[in-house]
Amino acid sequence: MVSKVTLLIIYVDDMIVTSDDTVEIEELQTRLASEFEMKDLGSLKYFLGAEVTRSKHGLFLSQRKYVMDLLAKTGMLDCKPTDTPIVENHKLGVYVDQVPTKKERYQRLVGRLIYLSLTRSDIAYVVSVASQFMHSPSEDHMAAVMCILSYLKSAPGRDRRSTLGYFTCVGGNLVTWRSKKRNVVSRFSAESEYRGIAQWVSEILWLRWLLAEIGFRPNATTKLHCDNQSAFEIADNPVQHD
Structure with missing residues (x-):
């Protein structure tokens, strides 16, 4: 007997249904529609900030739109791109004479960058550095985050492969x-x-x-x-x- 697998992924009021059997998908959608008001949006293209494209090699995930939206919200859409996400031999740390910055804004930006690093391993290191100062961010730390955004501007949909x-x-x-x-x-x-x-x-x-x-x-x-x-x-x- 061949086993079949059907997965239902839910986030608030959005859901993904996937299976190795199209009949199973249709039956699950029918049962869900009988209990809840639903709308079928077709094949998965965008979900939680991740774009999905298909090819003969399989599925490819990208967060290019997520990057562009982040740049627009932070006013960095027209910033000058940089080649690296952090300055060489950076001296980031917690110092007595540091000038504090808005803690909530810093935490929000770093949180979004952490989510972005799921498909952008090229910023994983610098984001991990920035996340070390969530409890007491300074203007220098915020400048480092802005540098990451400037780097993303240079290639918002960069492939993770080198x-x-x-x-x-x-x-x-x-x-x-x-x-x-x-x-x-x-x-x-x-x-x-x-x-x-x-x-x-x-x-x-x-x-x-x-x-x-x-x-x-x-x-x-x-x-x-x-x-x-x-x-x-x-x-x-x-x-x-x-």
Whole structure:
């Protein structure tokens, strides 16, 4: 007997019905309509700030409209975009001489950014930093939140996947290169760089085998260069390989 699964997701007066059987969906909708006043809005397109698009690869979630609405409500729709969500080597903290800001507004903004980070892992770190000062925010903390909004303005619907890029040289000559959007999402930059190194090592091994096949067996270790120290520390420490 083949089991069937039907899910009913409810938030206040909005609901999503999904199932692996269309007949089950129709029967559930009929029963619910007999008890409650309902309106069928068709296939899911937007729910709780998340846009849903479909393709042959499945469903894709985006919060672009959520970002645009947030920028409009905060008056940042016409702000100058920034390339990074936080300044380098930031000194955010709680200090005696700090100038306080509106606590309720700060908490509200950070709360919205926390919800946004569900589909925008590129701001997950800076939002976690901003959320540490919810109890006593200052003007510096608010400026950091405004910086995040300026960053979102630069790409309100940015894909969470980073871009993989590397090249290989043999005897000082460029022989292979690649730049491609990754197939998976990394939670932080070091993990993204480590994935790139792992794929790069696979290509280096293939290239060494190819050279050996055609009579040019390498007689030295291949050098791999990367500008991310954290990724190297992960690669060098077998304890962190999980």
